[in-house]
Amino acid sequence: MRITHHPILGEPKKGKKVIFNFNGKNVEGYEGEPIAVALMNAGVWVHRYTKKKHDPRGLFCAIGRCTDCVMVVDGNINTRTCITPLTEGMDVWQQDGLQSVNQ
Ligand code: FES
Incomplete structure (x- = not known):
């Protein structure tokens, strides 16, 4: 699901590969990309x-x-994942109303 080459913007700059938590499971992404992009991938x-x-x-x-x-x-709660950069070890949970699905 990642764009590896864009005809106008060229190659995307990638950070180092990191592991973060999504709903209690380890997921890989690249440091600095939006959390939503790592989840989409x-x-x-x-x-x-x-x-x-x-x-x-x-x-x-x-x-x-x-x-x-x-x-x-x-x-x-209410963290906009489309504009929040990913970092190593982040703890990310789906939100149900105004709380985590974890609660
Ligand atoms: S998709 Fe993140 S605020 Fe709209």
């Missing part, structure tokens, strides 16, 4: 569930405006 499309109807939501605007990609990151 791992086949994860659902980032949160809505509070009232529990409808799934995922990456939509990808520029930090819509809040569909919010997740619980290192214990912080």
